[in-house]
Amino acid sequence: MFLCAFLLAIGMDLASLQKIAARFAPTEVSANLAGLPAQEKAALAKIVEAARLMDPLYLRQVWSGNPPLLLELSQDATPLGRARLHLFVLQKGPWSSLDHDAPFIPGVPFKPAEASFYPPGATKEEVEAWQKSLPPGEREVATGFFTTIRRKPDGSLGWVPYSLEYQDLLGRAAQLLREASQLTQQPTLKRFLAARADAFLSNDYYDSDVAWMELDASIEPTIGPYEVYTDGWFNQKAAFEAFIGLRDDAESQKLVRLSAELQGIEDALPIDPKLRNPKLGALAPIRVINLIFASGDGNHGVQTAAYNLPNDERIVQERGTKRIMLKNVQEAKFRKTLLPISQVALGAGDRKNVSFDAFFTHILMHELMHGLGPHQAAQGITVRKAMQEAGSALEEAKADISGLFALQLLVDKGVLDRALERTMYVTFLASAFRSIRFGLNEAHGKGIALQLNTLLDAGAVRVAPDGTFSVVPVKIREAVAKLTSEIMTLQASGDVARARDWLKTVGVIRPEVQRLLDKLSNVPVDIEPRFTAAERLRSAESH
Ligand code: ZN
Numbered sequence: 001m002f003l004c005a006f007l008l009a010i011g012m013d014l015a016s017l018q019k020i021a022a023r024f025a026p027t028e029v030s031a032n033l034a035g036l037p038a039q040e041k042a043a044l045a046k047i048v049e050a051a052r053l054m055d056p057l058y059l060r061q062v063w064s065g066n067p068p069l070l071l072e073l074s075q076d077a078t079p080l081g082r083a084r085l086h087l088f089v090l091q092k093g094p095w096s097s098l099d100h101d102a103p104f105i106p107g108v109p110f111k112p113a114e115a116s117f118y119p120p121g122a123t124k125e126e127v128e129a130w131q132k133s134l135p136p137g138e139r140e141v142a143t144g145f146f147t148t149i150r151r152k153p154d155g156s157l158g159w160v161p162y163s164l165e166y167q168d169l170l171g172r173a174a175q176l177l178r179e180a181s182q183l184t185q186q187p188t189l190k191r192f193l194a195a196r197a198d199a200f201l202s203n204d205y206y207d208s209d210v211a212w213m214e215l216d217a218s219i220e221p222t223i224g225p226y227e228v229y230t231d232g233w234f235n236q237k238a239a240f241e242a243f244i245g246l247r248d249d250a251e252s253q254k255l256v257r258l259s260a261e262l263q264g265i266e267d268a269l270p271i272d273p274k275l276r277n278p279k280l281g282a283l284a285p286i287r288v289i290n291l292i293f294a295s296g297d298g299n300h301g302v303q304t305a306a307y308n309l310p311n312d313e314r315i316v317q318e319r320g321t322k323r324i325m326l327k328n329v330q331e332a333k334f335r336k337t338l339l340p341i342s343q344v345a346l347g348a349g350d351r352k353n354v355s356f357d358a359f360f361t362h363i364l365m366h367e368l369m370h371g372l373g374p375h376q377a378a379q380g381i382t383v384r385k386a387m388q389e390a391g392s393a394l395e396e397a398k399a400d401i402s403g404l405f406a407l408q409l410l411v412d413k414g415v416l417d418r419a420l421e422r423t424m425y426v427t428f429l430a431s432a433f434r435s436i437r438f439g440l441n442e443a444h445g446k447g448i449a450l451q452l453n454t455l456l457d458a459g460a461v462r463v464a465p466d467g468t469f470s471v472v473p474v475k476i477r478e479a480v481a482k483l484t485s486e487i488m489t490l491q492a493s494g495d496v497a498r499a500r501d502w503l504k505t506v507g508v509i510r511p512e513v514q515r516l517l518d519k520l521s522n523v524p525v526d527i528e529p530r531f532t533a534a535e536r537l538r539s540a541e542s543h
Contacts, residue, residue, distance in 0.1 A: 012104050017083040020096055020104065024301075025336040025524035029328055030533040031246045031290035039183055040219060044244070045537040046180035047193070047221050048293045050173040051242035054223065055092075057169050058240045058296030061230060062093050064116040065108065069094060073105075090300070090528055097301035098525060113232030115239075119151040124233050130157045145238040145311070146203050146225055162225060163203040166240075174200040177223070189217035196224060209310040213285070213319050220245045220289045222324065226309055227297055241298035243307070244534075245289030248327050252288050255364055259283055261415055265406045266372050270485040275374045275492045284320045286367060290328040293534040302438075302526045305329045306367075323367060327360060332527045334359050340523045341437075342430035345516055347470035350426045358423035359431060361416070365403035372406075373398060377494025386494035393507060394487060394499055397447030402484040404428060408477060425471045425480075429461060433469075436509065437517060437525070450507040454483050463512050467519070 033041060059066040073085040084105055088094055094105040101111040118127055127149055131142050141147055147159040163170060174197040181193035192215050195208035205224065212222070225238035263280055298304055308321045315321075334356050342354045377386035384391050407424055410416040435448040455461040460472050460479035490499055509517070 012106070014080050014083050017080070017087055017104060020099070021083070021087050021090060021528075023098060023525040024090060024528035025526075026530055027332040027336050027527040028532050029291055029332055029527075029529040030531070031292055031328060033246075033292075033533055033537070036218065036246070037185070039185055041537070041540075043180040043183035043189070043193075044219055044292070045540070046176045046183065047219065047223070047244055048534050048537055050176035050180070051221070051223055051244050051293050051295050053169045053173045053176075054240045054242040054296030054298070057166055058230075058300075059092060060116065060166070061237075061239050062115050063112055064120070066093055069105070069108070092296075092300035115230050115232065115237070116148075117231050117237040118149045118233065119157065122149070122151070122157070127157065127233070143234070143236050145228065145236065146205065148237065161203040163201055170200040173223075174198075184217070184219070186217040186219070188215050189219055189221075192221070199224065205310075206312065206314065209312050209315050210319075212310065213315065213322055218247050220247055220287055220324065222298075222307075222309065226311060228311070230297060238311070239297035241296040242294060243289075243291060243298050243304070243324065243326070244293045245291045245324070245326065248288040248290055251325075251327055251360070251364070254361070255286055255288060257415070258364060258368060258410070261406075261410055261413075262368060262372065264413075265409060268409055269373060269402070269488065270405065270481045271373070271488045271492075275488065277372070277375075280371065283368075283371060285322045286325065286364075287322065288325045288327050288364075291326045291529075291531075292537075293531045294529065299529070303329055303333070303529060305333060306363075325363065325367070329527075329529070330360055330363060331356055332529065336524055336527050338427075338430055338434050341433050341520055342426075344519050344523070345433045345469055346426065346430055347464055347468045350429070350470050353423045353426040354430050355423040355427055358420055358427040361420065362400075362403050362407060362424055362428060362431075365406050366399040369399045369402045369406060370395065373402060373488040374492035377492060379494045381494070383491045383494065387491065387496050387499055390496055390499040390503055392443035393446040393450070393503055394491060395447075396444045397450050398484070398487045398491065400428070400447065401451055401480055401487065404480045405484045408480070425473075425476050429469060429471055433513075433516060433520070436513065437520060440507065440509065446503060446507040449509060449513075450503060451483065452513065453506045453508070453510060454486075455479050456510075458482070467512070467515055469516070 036044065056067070059070065070088065073081060073088055076084070087104055091097055093111065094103050094108040095101040095111045096104050103110065114124070131139055134142055142149065142159045146162045148165045149157055150160050152158045177193045177197040181190050181197065184190050184193070188211070192208060192211040195211045199205045199208040221244045223242040225240050227241070228235040228238055230239040231237040266276055266280055269276055304326070306323065306325045308323045310321065338359065339354065342351055375383050377383045379386060387394060404424060407416060407420060411418055411421050432448045432452045436445055438445055440446045440449060452461065458475060458479035460475040461469055462472055463469055
């Protein structure tokens with residue numbers, strides 16, 4: 001495969017590059033800034049400028065060859081050069097994420113698993129042995145989120161704090177955040193921005209993470225070093241990213257309304273009453289925002305539609321995490337991928353009932369349902385521990401299917417509009433094909449396959465002779481309740497052997513589903529966002 005990928009890169013012409021890029025549909029991702037007071041708009045413009053700096057920071061972190069390559073590409077005005085630059089910016093590097101990171105620019109190496117967090121020429125074993133040899137306090141810093149590992153002049157290894165390693169760009173970002181902090185009139189936002197500016201310079205992120213958890217403002221910024229997946233050696237080092245959004249008040253109110261119903265839903269779960277939780281704990285905070293700008297690790301390849309932060313264990317233990325859901329990103333994905341999929345996948349009668357409102361309301365319910373149902377397994381340990389590697393596919397399937405169960409319950413109670421009944425099952429069916437397209441390696445894909453096949457076996461979804469799928473209204477309710485019951489009861493039993501067996505036999509792609517997936521090859525896989533509101537902010541600033 002590697003040799004193949006390399007040859008491909010050497011010969012990659014304009015048409016091939018354009019074909020790769022076409023899998024991401026250019027889409028406007030924006031929000032209405034009209035409601036923001038001038039002072040807040042000015043603060044937002046500064047925050048977005050700081051967020052732009054996460055791009056060069058992240059490029060540097062991914063591969064030390066990225067900055068010079070970007071310079072070279074941006075000087076090539078030929079159509080081939082333009083296409084290379086476009087794809088490079090989209091992927092934040094010369095490798096195609098949907099093609100096992102195959103290089104698309106000739107002469108570049110394979111994507112380094114260690115990124116640029118460790119010294120050139122060092123091996124994983126050498127770094128690991130050195131980290132283990134350190135006294136505990138030093139080891140914590142050397143293996144921490146916010147240091148790079150470098151070689152000293154004498155050849156031994158040492159760490160460098162991010163505040164020093166990236167001081168040029170972090171210094172500028174801190175300055176911009178401080179200016180934004182002085183502009184905004186919203187106290188919690190003021191505090192977060194000032195604390196994060198300090199963190200960029202001190203390398204101590206704790207206070208600013210606490211301030212981020214306490215944010216209660218119309219502007220919701222996430223900016224800094226967060227996820228560790230870029231560090232393919234140890235998942236230790238955090239990559240820079242930013243997501244800058246505006247709070248969606250209507251959806252936030254809907255969330256409050258749904259949250260108020262949770263105990264009632266728990267009490268009505270279709271499981272043995274002994275497995276229900278008579279008193280649900282406090283909810284982890286959820287924010288619904290519309291994205292204005294994303295950068296760095298937060299903007300390459302397939303776009304993030306929701307995230308949980310922070311990752312600092314101390315804060316997770318003290319306060320839990322906060323979940324941010326990007327509504328306009330979900331809507332863009334819905335329009336550019338889910339609607340076209342539904343045109344191919346669904347029977348003619350069902351197509352007109354696919355709706356974004358149903359899609360997003362189900363996503364909200366999915367998040368809430370993670371907190372419901374059994375979390376303790378029969379053997380006295382958590383479900384998560386008991387189910388091991390089979391756990392996440394099952395948990396995702398639980399949240400999906402019990403989310404439908406809960407929405408139906410709320411429709412019946414009159415909390416949600418009756419019209420949802422017509423749209424939510426059909427929309428869920430279309431979204432199932434979108435998820436399965438990403439493959440079954442990922443927990444969500446496997447969980448979706450399990451649900452789709454179970455609904456097919458129950459006769460609640462059927463396949464027409466022309467290969468399209470339809471919901472069978474008279475059977476879907478009962479099938480959804482039954483599968484909710486089966487998954488939750490299995491989780492409570494802690495029977496990992498049964499879970500594995502079930503996923504292995506039912507969490508698969510069947511021929512009728514594969515035939516459909518084959519017909520979707522021209523539908524984009526995801527979006528390429530165009531942040532038009534952020535552009536408008538920028539031009540307003542410079543005039
Ligand atoms: Zn989930």
